[in-house]
Amino acid sequence: MIKRILRHETILALLTVIVLAILAYQSDKFFTVDNLLNQGRLMTEVGLVAVIMTFVIVTGGIDLSVGSIVGLTAILTGVFWKSLGLPLPLAAFAAIACGTFGGFMNGVIITRFKVPPLIATLATLALYRGLAEGISQARSVRGYPESFYVLGQGNMLGVPTQLWLLIITAIVAGVVLGYTRWGRTVYAIGSNEVAARFSGLPVDRAKLAVYTASGFAAAVAGVILVSRVSTTRSDMGTGLELDAITAVVLGGTSIFGGRGTVIGTLLGLILIQALKNGLSLAGIKGDGTIVLIGVVLILTILISNIVHRDGNR
Amino acid sequence: MPETVQPFVSLTGATKTFGGITVLKAVDFDVRPGEVHALLGENGAGKSTLIKIISGLYVPDGGTIRIGGETVTLSSTRDASRRGIATVYQELLLFPEMTIAENIFLGNYPKTAWGGIDWPEARRRARALLDSLDSPELDIDRKVASLSVAQRQRVEIAKALSRDARVLIMDEPTASLAEADVQRLMEVVRALRQRGVGIIYVSHRMPEIFALADRVTVLRDGELIGTRDIGEVTEATLVAMMVGRSIDQLFPKPEPIIGETLLEVENLVSGKLVKGLSFSVRKGEILGIAGLVGSGRTETALTLFGITPAESGRIRIAGKEVTIRSPREARDLGIAYVPEDRGLQGLVKSMTIRQNVSMASIDRLSRGIFIRFAEEAARAVNAVKRFGIRARAGIEQPVGQLSGGNQQKVVIAKWLETAPRILILDEPTRGVDVGAKSEIHAIMGELARTGVAIIMISSELPEVLGMSDRVLVMNNGHLVSIIDRADANAESVGAAMTVAKKSKDAA
Amino acid sequence: MANANHPTSASGRAPSERGVIARFAAAYGQEIVIFFAMIALFVIVTAINPRFISPENLNTIFSGNAYIAVAAIGMAMIIITGHIDVSVGALIGVLATISGTLAVSGYPVWVALIVPVFVGMAVNAVIGVMVAYARIPSIVVTLGMLSILRGGLITVTGGAWISGLPPEFLIAQAKPLGVPAPIYFMVALTLLAAFWMRYSEFGRSLYAIGGNPEAARASGIPIERRTVMVFVIHGAFAGLATMLFATQLQVIQSTVPPNLELTVITAAVIGGVSILGGTGTVIGSTLAAILFAAIGSALIFTNVSAYWLRAVIGVLILVTVMADMIRRNRQGRA
DSSP states (O other): OHHHHHHHHHHHHHHHHHHHHHHHHHOTTTTSHHHHHHHHHHHHHHHHHHHHHHHHHHTTOOOTTHHHHHHHHHHHHHIIIIISOOOHHHHHHHHHHHHHHHHHHHHHHHHHSOOOHHHHHHHHHHHHHHHHHHHHTTOOBOOOOGGGHHHHHOEETTEEHHHHHHHHHHHHHHHHHHHBHHHHHHHHHHHOHHHHHHTTOOHHHHHHHHHHHHHHHHHHHHHHHHHHHTOBOTTTTTTHHHHHHHHHHHTTOOTTSSOOOHHHHHHHHHHHHHHHHHHHHTTOOGGGHHHHHHHHHHHHHHHHHHHTOOSOO | OOTTSOOSEEEEEEEEEETTEEEEEEEEEEEOTTOEEEEEOOTTSSHHHHHHHHTTSSOOSEEEEEETTEEEOOOSHHHHHHTTEEEEOTTOOOOTTSBHHHHHHTTSOOBOTTSSBOHHHHHHHHHHHHHHTTOTTSOTTSBGGGSOHHHHHHHHHHHHHHTTOSEEEEESTTTTOOHHHHHHHHHHHHHHHHTTOEEEEEOSOHHHHHHHOSEEEEEETTEEEEEEEGGGOOHHHHHHHHHSSOHHHHOOOOOOOOOSEEEEEEEEEETTTEEEEEEEEETTOEEEEEOOTTSSHHHHHHHHTTSSOOSEEEEEETTEEEOOOSHHHHHHTTEEEEOSOIIIIIOOTTSBHHHHHTGGGTTTTEETTEEOHHHHHHHHHHHHHHHTOOOTTGGGSBGGGSOHHHHHHHHHHHHHTTOOSEEEEESTTTTOOHHHHHHHHHHHHHHHHTTOEEEEEOSOHHHHHHHOSEEEEEETTEEEEEEEGGGOOHHHHHHHHTOOOOOSOOO | OOOTTOHHHHTTSOOOOOOHHHHHHHHTHHHHHHHHHHHHHHHHHHHHOGGGGSHHHHHHHHHHTHHHHHHHHHHHHHHHTTOOOSOHHHHHHHHHHHHHHHHHTTOOHHHHHHHHHHHHHHHHHHHHHHHHTSOOOHHHHHHHHHHHHHHHHHHHHTTOEEOOOOGGGOGGGOOGGGSOHHHHHHHHHHHHHHHHHHHOHHHHHHHHHHHOHHHHHHTTOOHHHHHHHHHHHHHHHHHHHHHHHHTSSSSEEOSOOTTHHHHHHHHHHHTTOOTTSSOOOHHHHHHHHHHHHHHHHHHHHTTOOGGGHHHHHHHHHHHHHHHHHHHHHHHHHO
16 A cells, blocks of 8 residues: 555656746746745645645545635634724634634534535535625725734745744644554544444544544634735635645545545645646746646546556445 | 256356456356255355356356357346346345335336336336235335345345346345245245246255255355255255365364353343343353344444443443443453454455554554554564464555455454453354364464453354354344253254244334 | 234235325425425515515526526436536536627527537536546546636636627526526426436436445446436536526626536535435425525525525535434434
């Protein structure tokens, strides 16, 4: 199994290097420190969500509600601060707590009521986005104090603040998934949930934890997003779930669960961001790059499927 | 059965290999119209492979199939079905969310003039078919999900008849039926024979075979041992043909060292199949649990293991009263359970031997939350050596690639890693080859001698009789009797198993 | 042996049969629930604000989500077969742009309307082949297709609106006999699809594949071919939905309607299509699409902000699905 994972990641790493090389050759603006760091800043929100989404998908589940949790957290940050008059840091923490609770609710619906994750989080996608819309009445909140932008627009030791957060999260997540009994439990659940339960592993608790973490990551991403773009709107984070899932699946995590790594997800993220950036530098219009991402996603899985044709689904 | 009757289906030299292992070696087999041909053999003898070849699920690697004298290739079940071969599967391939009528005609609907499905006609014919199977109580508009196993089976038979089956394959049709349902099924089979349908009947149960079969074929290790008319054989000769040796040689049981009582269960109740059970197991003892499938044996184990916690009753371990609400709690109390369905419940097939062996004890193998990989590997290496697990790639081999016997040893190794005081084994040798079987029995004997209390659930009577110090017999969720080793024999246990309390099938 | 079911004792009893009404209730449980929920909604909202059932508002309610209902028919078939399609919203966006572009370029109206249907079928044929033969999970394929379609659309159009549509192109605005054309469309397609799902061998095989693929294969159903076909049909319904979507306003926003795919999936699921595959009907999905429009309108007529609509729908899906799971779990134990 380890060999198989390596093979997918090797393919992906090679692909990433090739893409980076082509992009560097195409535009001398690509391989500048400023550009690269800025790209890191841009991919943090999706990155945080995708890293935790890796856990969710490895358990054989999916979380479609993360984009809505981003939006809800953003709105709540604004509402807590502006309407309730809480100090901004407290407002942000309270909003993150609410977003995390949203993730916890997903976990409860999935583990207690045995609702399939796809449909449970599809429902909460609508619910949380609806709450964001209902609470905000589609009004945006602006005028945050300068100090708040440190998180989304500032630098620490020359690197965007939020990128540190992503790096630390990725390292911790990678270690947890690869080297701890929690990670082992996650893999076991995704490979054969019944056997995991029959082996005395805490299946429901692990799933609950994973969805709660996913809500937490999305909530943090929501606050970062507010800080980066200096405003809150209820439609923030729309479609973010698809970007995150694309990165995870591109990174070699099986959508059926049981297989995947954080490193793969990071490679997937970098590849996507590099494509977006590089193509826009090369003069291809912004959103057109999404086409390429879709093609890359399907092709990678297709090739990976052909290489690993082992009959195991 | 006169020799002059031409067989409807005949196989000559049928051979099948999977991944280098030959599971069927040049087997000849045939079925005549209007006969019941019993197919016998231990688990792994090749019965299901043979059946799957006849039903078109597998294409044989060698040999020929003739149907009505014509040489054919059956490349799909559709092919087979078109040629009049139908199968009543052991795992019952029905669609739970569809009605009985629809299940019967799926893929073969009566059509109206304009080509649409003629539902009134389908319902009428479904009604007639079920009536002809003496099942007027089955409502054709009911969803199959709500039916009992016996009822589903009749739906499957009706489905086969709706396609004008000339040959009907029945794979262990009585394995999960209560006695009353068995009688009823046998009536149906006799009626089908009367109509000229040829029936391939796979079963372990000798009384049924002698009551129904015209001929019997025995397979062992993928080879044909022989085909006989039923009049030529006795139960003893059939068993000898199946196992190749007598029971005493199969179960070399060391003298037990029985200690004090370890587990006491009083009035245990859980769900519909554990209805007030009381028994105890002592250190070093092997308690066999016998009973038909559906008698509550596995459900009792699942209750003790915390999968379906007890609703009432008392459980005491070493004199201390305990509650068991999850497998983890069970494990921490020293209870281990080697489950019935190895592939689903026992193993994570895509994971390696190392990862599976450590799965139930991973928290004890960790420092904080970090897994001690060296320790984990060392233990796996140990287990491979201790149990003689044969794996080409060593401990890093995914367990899905191992043979049934080696897989079972991995499951046992996994649970012994938790150092259990009470080991529950559910069908420990199902789907395991003869060699690994006796190895597993040896492991059991050895464990018992170290003071582990063992509860063994098994559908194989010889195994129960050969291994148990006492035999607990269950029927319909109740304890029927507990029989000491000295008094346990095929008659006493068999009789207790089949005591018909009441029909479960009163729907 | 006192066996009540024994053949000899059974001959005297009348076979248990259900009446037509009982059978109908058993087969359309979810649809009946939605229907009565809708009636209840109408009664309550009308009591608060009688203008709710004015003919104009009823026309709005029934025609406003007709394109969603039509797309949900195809989606219901996909989910019944055990798959999912998250790209249908983007596909409709692309098809609408194609349709509008053809219309303003002077092609006959019928060409502008029919071409999207074939394009939809072609795109989904590709998806179907990937799912059935390359064995890539449908969620992954359609996720990729979503990116391709959405990105492609914005790249090509730059987000520009299409205006100057010929008046005869705007068929969704037509009102034969005073009833908006989309309603005829929706009702006809729903009945046709429902009939086909019930009375064709093909339709029934979709339930079989979604309910128990292994058994479906053993029953001789060509699973791969049927999977490709159901995606193609779904593509055709996306094209038909486009006919209503593209022709309802004087302009076509050549962007992807946000979250359309989720609304479509939601309609199918609330309509009683189990996400686990194997059950559900297209009548339910159409009723659910109408219910959404009715709830949206009800919010307005009861002076509740329409921004709460999605939250209400979210709660609605949760309740529906949890009820379904509780029922299933109970059935599984019985």
